[in-house]
Amino acid sequence: MAEYKIPFSVRSHHYNEEEIQLVVECMRKSNSLTQGESLLELEDKFARYVGVEHAFGISNATSGLELAAQLCQLVPGDEVVVPGHTFTSSAYPFAKQSANLVWADIDSETRVVSAEQLEKCVTKNTKVIVVPHLYGYAADMPEIMELATSMNVLVVEDVAQAIGVEVDSQMAGSYGDIAVFSFHAHKNITTLGEGGMIVVKSEKYANVLPMLRHNGHCDFQFERNNYWVPAMGNVDFPNIDGTSLWPNNYCIGEAQCALASKLLERVDSINSTKRERALRIIDKLVEYPELRFHRVSNRRHNYHLLAASLADGKRDNFISRMAKQYGIQCAVQYYPLYRYPFYEKIGFSDADCPNTDKYFDNMVSFPFGHSLTDTELNTITTSTISVLDSLRD
Amino acid sequence: MAEYKIPFSVRSHHYNEEEIQLVVECMRKSNSLTQGESLLELEDKFARYVGVEHAFGISNATSGLELAAQLCQLVPGDEVVVPGHTFTSSAYPFAKQSANLVWADIDSETRVVSAEQLEKCVTKNTKVIVVPHLYGYAADMPEIMELATSMNVLVVEDVAQAIGVEVDSQMAGSYGDIAVFSFHAHKNITTLGEGGMIVVKSEKYANVLPMLRHNGHCDFQFERNNYWVPAMGNVDFPNIDGTSLWPNNYCIGEAQCALASKLLERVDSINSTKRERALRIIDKLVEYPELRFHRVSNRRHNYHLLAASLADGKRDNFISRMAKQYGIQCAVQYYPLYRYPFYEKIGFSDADCPNTDKYFDNMVSFPFGHSLTDTELNTITTSTISVLDSLRD
Numbered sequence: 001m002a003e004y005k006i007p008f009s010v011r012s013h014h015y016n017e018e019e020i021q022l023v024v025e026c027m028r029k030s031n032s033l034t035q036g037e038s039l040l041e042l043e044d045k046f047a048r049y050v051g052v053e054h055a056f057g058i059s060n061a062t063s064g065l066e067l068a069a070q071l072c073q074l075v076p077g078d079e080v081v082v083p084g085h086t087f088t089s090s091a092y093p094f095a096k097q098s099a100n101l102v103w104a105d106i107d108s109e110t111r112v113v114s115a116e117q118l119e120k121c122v123t124k125n126t127k128v129i130v131v132p133h134l135y136g137y138a139a140d141m142p143e144i145m146e147l148a149t150s151m152n153v154l155v156v157e158d159v160a161q162a163i164g165v166e167v168d169s170q171m172a173g174s175y176g177d178i179a180v181f182s183f184h185a186h187k188n189i190t191t192l193g194e195g196g197m198i199v200v201k202s203e204k205y206a207n208v209l210p211m212l213r214h215n216g217h218c219d220f221q222f223e224r225n226n227y228w229v230p231a232m233g234n235v236d237f238p239n240i241d242g243t244s245l246w247p248n249n250y251c252i253g254e255a256q257c258a259l260a261s262k263l264l265e266r267v268d269s270i271n272s273t274k275r276e277r278a279l280r281i282i283d284k285l286v287e288y289p290e291l292r293f294h295r296v297s298n299r300r301h302n303y304h305l306l307a308a309s310l311a312d313g314k315r316d317n318f319i320s321r322m323a324k325q326y327g328i329q330c331a332v333q334y335y336p337l338y339r340y341p342f343y344e345k346i347g348f349s350d351a352d353c354p355n356t357d358k359y360f361d362n363m364v365s366f367p368f369g370h371s372l373t374d375t376e377l378n379t380i381t382t383s384t385i386s387v388l389d390s391l392r393d
Numbered sequence: 394m395a396e397y398k399i400p401f402s403v404r405s406h407h408y409n410e411e412e413i414q415l416v417v418e419c420m421r422k423s424n425s426l427t428q429g430e431s432l433l434e435l436e437d438k439f440a441r442y443v444g445v446e447h448a449f450g451i452s453n454a455t456s457g458l459e460l461a462a463q464l465c466q467l468v469p470g471d472e473v474v475v476p477g478h479t480f481t482s483s484a485y486p487f488a489k490q491s492a493n494l495v496w497a498d499i500d501s502e503t504r505v506v507s508a509e510q511l512e513k514c515v516t517k518n519t520k521v522i523v524v525p526h527l528y529g530y531a532a533d534m535p536e537i538m539e540l541a542t543s544m545n546v547l548v549v550e551d552v553a554q555a556i557g558v559e560v561d562s563q564m565a566g567s568y569g570d571i572a573v574f575s576f577h578a579h580k581n582i583t584t585l586g587e588g589g590m591i592v593v594k595s596e597k598y599a600n601v602l603p604m605l606r607h608n609g610h611c612d613f614q615f616e617r618n619n620y621w622v623p624a625m626g627n628v629d630f631p632n633i634d635g636t637s638l639w640p641n642n643y644c645i646g647e648a649q650c651a652l653a654s655k656l657l658e659r660v661d662s663i664n665s666t667k668r669e670r671a672l673r674i675i676d677k678l679v680e681y682p683e684l685r686f687h688r689v690s691n692r693r694h695n696y697h698l699l700a701a702s703l704a705d706g707k708r709d710n711f712i713s714r715m716a717k718q719y720g721i722q723c724a725v726q727y728y729p730l731y732r733y734p735f736y737e738k739i740g741f742s743d744a745d746c747p748n749t750d751k752y753f754d755n756m757v758s759f760p761f762g763h764s765l766t767d768t769e770l771n772t773i774t775t776s777t778i779s780v781l782d783s784l785r786d
Contacts, residue, residue, distance in 0.1 A: 011425060024413055026585075033404040033578035033585060062608060185646075190426060215482055237738055244738065246485075247485070253578075254586050335628075340629065345637065
């Protein structure tokens, strides 16, 4: 593949000197390098940032969704409703835990699930609803929580792309029973490329997460006279309501935790910058309504991604010309999960998601990392105008 | 718990300026921050270091053992032979994949499994033998491989503690079908606290590992005219001999990979230093034969840990006095796994491992990180002498 002047998949942001020095300090001085004070500090700070009681640092968001699926204690026959338009990690951990996946459609305007779409999928067998705040836009959590409460189902928020976004002045991730965040290289803040958080509402989940994340390590339930008798530490099954869960090792290192704590201080600024830039581009393209963006001028959207749809069969020509004429690599994202051989092989290829199909078949996602310069953003805009003009001819 | 002058659990080594600058460079300049060039470079360099064809960077060694257990394609009834004297991650991933665990005893002298002990445990149901090179000492791989070949069982080497050690001039990790290494904070080299590698012999395993490690991401099996049609990438099940395996996300970031590549250049030096120090301490204590070390003066032992046994009921007093009188925190390691409630709950509390029981009940492990100073090492030696003298009174 040719090298692009502006490639799609690069790290989301640069680090400033203070952030770099923090990692250097950790390399020089951390006593533990993992499972130490920086983890505890991050967990405390992150919980306060999101507005929840319990937060746990983990190796990545997929691992967080694997933990979430375990916490939901699924049994064969349980249904998990998840949109077809999302990243595979929103769905496969639940199938791994034996759930039947039921594909919800998205709302055409917001490109995320709505209570209205979810309601069509919820049955008496539904145990969990997974709500990805895709692109960085928060789904309508108050309405979704109302539905979930009335139907007695658990809600897992996939906040991988949506750190710091709000609905009704309340953070995405603080509504559901469980929420998972990502610090992956592409995300609005990243902890050296990999990392994530899981937050939970109930004590019941919070109590088992440290063991579930770290090999089942725990304290002995009795007083020991010597710190090494019968052993330095105990190993047991994390247990919820009498059910044992298999532990894992999803730990995250201290340098990454220290970095995440520091980045939390500027995530709102990164989000604002990305939103301002998105709005600037969208508004410059206002005379090209064939390119349909989702314009949101408040904290409900952090524009992790800048996506649009281009109908009437023009999308493929648009991407080709952007690449060939201007060296700009646009992407098409979130292949409806039910179309992948993966989900077909486990019996989940059936879906009734016309909005998902239509949006995917017309969508285009622009390079939009925080690290892009104004010049690059300007190049994207002017190139887009030029290609759209050529497509009108 | 009191603060110790010399605590047991601290990071293994410091970073030099070159290593720190490498991470700084990565923070400044890496395009991808994860799944990029540094990963490929590490995998190539690591494979050559160990002397194998295929190496894969992963989030930690437990994840590597989870991958190993999946690759072994266990079915209910399959037996996995594993020593009772090892870290829990050597065993639980195999139980998670439905294996019956069979506990092998250790050799009293080497404190690792031997072909002789393993042979007692292998039956027609045995599918896998797990060989931890515990403490940094390589088990007798030539003999073990001979047994495994004759009995047609797979061998998984747990090299978490034993990077760079050799038997018959061949690296530990290059004998078995699969081997797993750790870059955890306590190990002889560490990638910012977390990290690991899995190496495999067969193409069959190597072909599925990238998908198994990363969400089932793969290429489409057909030529695409446009890079985004039908999607940017495919998602499918990793498949071995017709069996689908569930994927995971066990990725490791670029800064950690770059650091690991650099640390490979001095791992032999770290190992030599630790071995020299261990021999110096052991030889200074030669007049105290009641404290029994495993003395190995060649590259078969990297002395990741410095462990000894102290019989006749003196061990507990020894550790108490070391802690109270000298502020040195010794540890007792590797509670026989069959004694943990974890393994009891899944039906694996039966064991016939007298050497394991006896060794554990008498063992003491000294603080022995590479970061300890000569003064601290000297304090450990003189304090040990003083406490042993007092115990003779």
